[in-house]
Amino acid sequence: MMQIDQLVQTITLAAIPILFAITLHEAAHGYAARHFGDNTAYLQGRISLNPLRHIDPVGTVLLPLLTLVLGGVLFGWAKPVPVNFGGLRHPKKDMLWVALAGPLSNLVMALGWALLFKFSAAFPENYFAEPLMGMAGIGIKINVVLLVLNLLPLPPLDGGRVAVSLLPHREAYQLSRIEPYGMFILIFMAMTPVLSWVLFPLVKFVENLLFIMVGI
Template sequence: MQRGNKSVLDYLQKDPMGFLLFMLYRAPAVLLALTFHEVAHGYVALRCGDPTAKLMHRLSLNPIKHMDPIGTASMFLLGFGWAKPVPVNPNNFKRGRRDDLLVSLAGVTTNFILFLISTLLTVLIGFALYVPELSSDPQGMRFMLSYQETGYTLQLFPAYAGEIASLLRAPWLLHIQRFLLHFCMINLGLCLFNLIPIPPLDGFHVLNDLVLKGRINLSGNAFRITHLALIVLMFSTDIVSRAVGAAVSFVQGLVLGGYLRIFGL
């Protein structure tokens, strides 16, 4: 993932037109992942007794309502980030801390489910897309579908399609596969990034509700300060990128390997 992030930034500098073609696939993946993440928060909050998101029209599937400028830009360039948080009023919850935990887990759970589904689809499409020498071999499938492999990276960028043309038997499916590969990475990156236990991310609420039993109560200013510190950390160092990238590669490798074993590879 780290290598792919550098490729994205290099691509923008070296080939602006190619970058625009790349974004035709990446943009829908980012917007869908962010939208489903936030709508899941709002819907679960509504089921737990808090109608705030519904009253403020944040249960909409319109991505524009959920976009945060910096968080969305991070999603496009780094593969992880955040949307504009859905407004939640914990005072409306039926069962306080339990409901706060459920709402906090709703977004990351939705993203992880979408990751599982889209990864399965990439495997199924791979059987038809790649030549038999690849699709019948576990190493061949990993070369094309694993985040750490060159074949995966080449599929993400339309300008590199010619380099893998000989590996494809149904080239028209590459358009669908390319979107799904983006969608897999974005959803898993969004899930794991938001599980970092730093406010205002979901992971902090999970830690506070599940482990600390709600003992930490931060003010709005404290949340804003930690959020700003996280942004500075993300864009001034590669600490967050490396950590999330390593976690994404590890989890994706486990899930992909599991699917390949299910199909006898």
């Protein structure tokens, strides 16, 4: 358990990367859906970079705080952006890009935080170098976890929708039937070591790849 002063410091450093990682992920889905013909998110005011429009009290605030305090996989979620896949110009094909938009936004943010980490590390004597490196480290971690987690081929995760888009119609239909139970399966995995067994090697691989890309 963290001490109070350490907890306050960690929350201060983590607030910005966590808010942006979770909310921009959802906004990216909305932008992609509008691009491919579905205005549902736009009409509900959800295509926005304002984090307040996407915050879920449990997934965006409580869960990340608990994982910071207690340890474990740092992840969370925002209010899902509404997408009417039937409103897309080519529903099965366009679903792929709408689903990928969220994880791709996390990849871009992870790369941006990695560059900030490298830049800050180059000036260790600067007063802001250490806190910026701490913030960037959290930014890398949360975005890579969200990237990997959301690409798991389990509806309603983005990876599940990608799989539904790519599979032949019969197999896609069978997989889509899992969606009502997908979150229960994910919660069960999170309550057991299974999710960690799946995530940690993939997260480590992506982090190492990012570090190689930016030369850390």
